[in-house]
Amino acid sequence: MMRKLFLLGTGAFWIVVLMVWAGASWLPSLPEQALPPTEKRFTLDEVARHASLGDCWMAIERTVYDLTRYLPEHPSRSGIVEPWCGKEATEAYRTKMKGRPHSPEADHLLPQYRVGVLEEP
Amino acid sequence: MHRPRSLAIPLISATLVGLTVLWAFPENLGFWRSIAIVSGWTGCGLLAASLLLMIREAKLADWLGGLESMYRWHHRLGVSAYLVLLVHPLALAAAGWSEAPALAWAMLAPWRQGWPVWLGWAALLCLMAGLALALSPAMPYARWRILHNLLGLAIVLALGHLLLLGLDYLLLWSPLLALAFVLWRVLRADLGLGAQPHVVARVAHPAPAVVEVRLQPLAHPIAARPGQFVLAAFLDGPGFRGCGEYHPYTISAVAPDGEIALGIKALGDCTSHLQAVVPGVTARIEGPFGDFLNERPAGPELWLAGGIGITPFLGVLRSGPLRHPVRLAYLHRNDADAAFLDELRVLAKAEPRLALDAVSCGDHLPDLAPLLPEASALAEQHCYLCGPPGLLTAAVRILQQRGVRPAHIHFEHFDFR
Numbered sequence: 001m002m003r004k005l006f007l008l009g010t011g012a013f014w015i016v017v018l019m020v021w022a023g024a025s026w027l028p029s030l031p032e033q034a035l036p037p038t039e040k041r042f043t044l045d046e047v048a049r050h051a052s053l054g055d056c057w058m059a060i061e062r063t064v065y066d067l068t069r070y071l072p073e074h075p076s077r078s079g080i081v082e083p084w085c086g087k088e089a090t091e092a093y094r095t096k097m098k099g100r101p102h103s104p105e106a107d108h109l110l111p112q113y114r115v116g117v118l119e120e121p
Numbered sequence: 122m123h124r125p126r127s128l129a130i131p132l133i134s135a136t137l138v139g140l141t142v143l144w145a146f147p148e149n150l151g152f153w154r155s156i157a158i159v160s161g162w163t164g165c166g167l168l169a170a171s172l173l174l175m176i177r178e179a180k181l182a183d184w185l186g187g188l189e190s191m192y193r194w195h196h197r198l199g200v201s202a203y204l205v206l207l208v209h210p211l212a213l214a215a216a217g218w219s220e221a222p223a224l225a226w227a228m229l230a231p232w233r234q235g236w237p238v239w240l241g242w243a244a245l246l247c248l249m250a251g252l253a254l255a256l257s258p259a260m261p262y263a264r265w266r267i268l269h270n271l272l273g274l275a276i277v278l279a280l281g282h283l284l285l286l287g288l289d290y291l292l293l294w295s296p297l298l299a300l301a302f303v304l305w306r307v308l309r310a311d312l313g314l315g316a317q318p319h320v321v322a323r324v325a326h327p328a329p330a331v332v333e334v335r336l337q338p339l340a341h342p343i344a345a346r347p348g349q350f351v352l353a354a355f356l357d358g359p360g361f362r363g364c365g366e367y368h369p370y371t372i373s374a375v376a377p378d379g380e381i382a383l384g385i386k387a388l389g390d391c392t393s394h395l396q397a398v399v400p401g402v403t404a405r406i407e408g409p410f411g412d413f414l415n416e417r418p419a420g421p422e423l424w425l426a427g428g429i430g431i432t433p434f435l436g437v438l439r440s441g442p443l444r445h446p447v448r449l450a451y452l453h454r455n456d457a458d459a460a461f462l463d464e465l466r467v468l469a470k471a472e473p474r475l476a477l478d479a480v481s482c483g484d485h486l487p488d489l490a491p492l493l494p495e496a497s498a499l500a501e502q503h504c505y506l507c508g509p510p511g512l513l514t515a516a517v518r519i520l521q522q523r524g525v526r527p528a529h530i531h532f533e534h535f536d537f538r
Contacts, residue, residue, distance in 0.1 A: 002200045003256040009204040010249060013211065017229060020214050024226030073150055075237075076287030108224050 040064075040116035044088060047118075051086025057115070058089040065113040088118075129185050130174065130194045137173075138166030141295040153219075157212035160205050165295045167202035168276065171195050172302035177310040177352065179343075179408050188410040189533055199255075199272070203248050210245070237285035244278035247271050262389060263366065273303045310367070313354065316405035317343055321358065321398055322380065328460035330387040331429060332396050333373060335380055336404055342379020343406060345372050347436030348414030350533075351406050353383060355395055358402025364391040371432040371507075372409065373461075374439045381406075384432035384460065413533050418503060421446040423494060425516055427508020428453060428460075434507070435461050443474040450492055451479045452512065486511050489519050496523040506532040 042057075042064045050057035056068045067085075074081055084092050093106075145162040147155045174185070174195040182188045210229055217224035231242045251271035254260060260268075280296045309315030319336040326332055336353075343351065350371045355363035368391060374382035387393040414437055424434050424447055431451055437443075449469075453459035462479055469477035480492060493499075493516065504525055506516050513532050520530055 002196050003258075005200055005204065006252055006256055009207055010253075013207040016211050020211075020218070020222070020225050020229055023218070023222035027222045072148060073154055080287050108220070108227065 041119045042116050043119045047088075048086040053082050053085065056081075056085035058084055058087060058093075059118050060088075060090050060093045060110070062118045063114055064116045064118055065110060066115045067113050070109070070113055127186050127190070130170075130190065133173065133185075134167065134170035134194070134198055137170045137295070137298075138163055141166035141169070144294075145292050151216055151219075153212050153216035157209050157216065160208040160212060162295065164202045164206035164209065165279070165299065167198050167205060168279075169295050169299040169302065171198035171202055172276070172299050172306070174198070175306045176302060177306070177407055178315065179410060182410050183412075187412060200252065203252055206245060206248065210241070237282055240278050240285060241282035244275045244282055247275035247278060251275060262391075266366070273307070276300050276303055310352075310407060313405045316354070316407045317341055319353075319381075319404045319406050321355075321400050321402040321404065323400060324398055326396075327384075327464075328458055330393075330396065330458075331460040332385050332398065333382055333460075334385060334395075334398060335374075335382045336406065338379045339403070343381070343409055345375050345381055345409040346415055347372060347375055347440040348433040349409035349411045350433075351381070351383070351408035351410065353407075354405045355398060356403045356405065359399060361397065361399050361402050363398075363402060363404070364394055366391050367405075367407065368392065369410075371436070373432040373436045375436065382436075384429055384435070386429035386460075411533060413507070413531060414505060417445070417505075419445060421448070421502055423447075423499065423502050423504040424449040425493070425504065425506045425508065425512075426451045427512040428458075430507035430509070430512075431461055431465070432507075434505075435465065438465070438468045438472070438475065443472055446474045446476075448476045448478065448494070451477065452482050452487065452492070452508065453479065454483060455481045486515060489515050493519055493523070499523050499525050501529075503529045503531065506530065 042059075044059065047057050047059050047064055050066070050068075053071055054068065056071055057064060057066050059065075071081060141162045142159055145158065147158045150158070171194075174191040177188070182191060185191050214225040214228045217226075217228045231239055248271075251269065251274075254265065254268040255272065257265070276296065276299050280293070280300060283293060283296060318339040320339055321334055322337040323335040324332060325335075345351070348371070350369050352367040353370050354365050354367045356365060357363055370383040370385055372381050373384040374380075385392055385395050387396050414433055422445055426434050426449065431453075434449060449465075451459070451462070451465065453462070456462065456479075459479065459481075465477055465479070469475045478492075480487065489512075494502075499520065502525065504516075504520055506513050508516075517530055517532070521527065
């Protein structure tokens with residue numbers, strides 16, 4: 001009985017993995033959302049006003065993101081992310097741990113939280 | 122099995138899973154991401170419960186309804202944990218699918234991720250390989266034991282996965298508990314820190330391919346009762362090199378000074394090698410385990426023994442006079458192969474409550490129907506069976522056909538894989 005369950009579960013798992021791979025390879029991707037023609041510009045002082053978990057903005061590579069809605073989904077504990085709220089966080093984003101950047105998945109998610117760009121100094 | 126003890130394992134498992142999921146339950150997340158988190162922590166809770174049941178301690182086994190019940194639930198909970206954990210990466214991919222299929226694949230493809238995900242995949246694949254081997258009935262026991270360690274490695278890798286994800290330390294209590302259970306098992310059982318040292322005092326050969334070993338405690342005697350079993354690993358001695366593996370053996374006698382006797386039939390490599398054991402060989406003993414033949418209700422009893430399955434009954438007969446009438450059916454291949462038959466005949470002559478029915482069956486399972494009492498004689502009797510699996514299955518079927526209630530049929534499987 002346990003052996004049958006194991007074989008069924010394992011088989012179903014690899015079938016779903018293959019289906020996801022096939023979907024990613026052959027299904028068309030959604031078109032990139034067009035950026036607004038004129039974006040808001042923020043200074044680092046303005047970003048710094050959003051420095052809590054309940055209102056968390058970050059500047060990453062000169063783009064400003066409002067990550068408040070995303071934070072509950074972030075896998076790390078809040079103590080790791082909170083110090084970067086309201087700050088220029090490019091270095092933290094690109095060196096998540098031991099010099100490794102965030103995953104392509106994170107790069108993919110980031111644009112939907114974009115609220116503007118950083119004002120040139 | 123007593124009902125409160127039979128409920129202990131499901132209750133403990135439900136508590137471990139419930140507390141883990143409650144502690145880590147996500148808030149304000151999408152459906153699939155919530156499923157991913159809940160499945161991951163449910164798997165952790167089930168694994169912790171499964172690993173608790175791998176611990177071999179006599180008191181714990183007694184409290185949880187016996188070692189056999191623990192091992193049965195260990196399998197069920199381990200496979201359930203694996204199936205639930207398979208949902209974890211798939212639910213993460215499903216969360217990404219709503220954005221784009223490419224994002225769903227990025228969630229699964231390890232080469233597009235970092236160490237936290239690599240360790241998660243490694244843990245899952247170790248679990249997959251370890252379970253595939255653990256559930257393989259044909260694998261020789263020694264190799265099976267070594268490869269079973271892959272499952273312990275999966276726990277270490279899973280803990281690394283959670284640590285590198287930067288999870289709140291308080292959330293890690295469940296996988297840390299699972300790891301503690303693994304360490305407890307390895308140190309106390311596999312490395313023998315919880316076992317009692319004994320030395321072989323005497324050896325007898327009551328039949329070909331059967332040895333009865335008398336073991337004297339070197340430190341503390343175990344509190345054994347006749348009919349229980351121990352897990353014993355025989356080590357080295359004068360001119361003898363033991364295989365060091367723990368195997369279950371039924372206690373065939375208990376002496377007041379703590380000496381125990383074990384009846385051992387040559388059934389595999391290790392037990393065949395043990396036929397040559399000599400006095401002076403040391404052994405580690407874990408237990409005692411089991412409640413077969415303990416706390417027997419008043420009234421006439423039927424005992425059915427097949428081959429070396431005679432040992433628990435012999436242990437009870439050697440321990441003193443019977444309190445109730447017993448009919449003992451002892452099935453064996455032939456008189457020359459029948460271990461302890463002469464001693465049983467002497468005991469039967471001296472014990473008026475014992476009716477011995479020794480039956481030579483040859484090499485095949487006999488037709489049990491004429492050997493077992495009729496339905497009228499079995500009414501309200503408790504039946505105790507010990508022997509090979511084929512004999513047990515056939516006997517249980519006939520006894521139930523003759524109206525014996527399942528609660529009145531007692532046996533142990535001795536299957537500890």
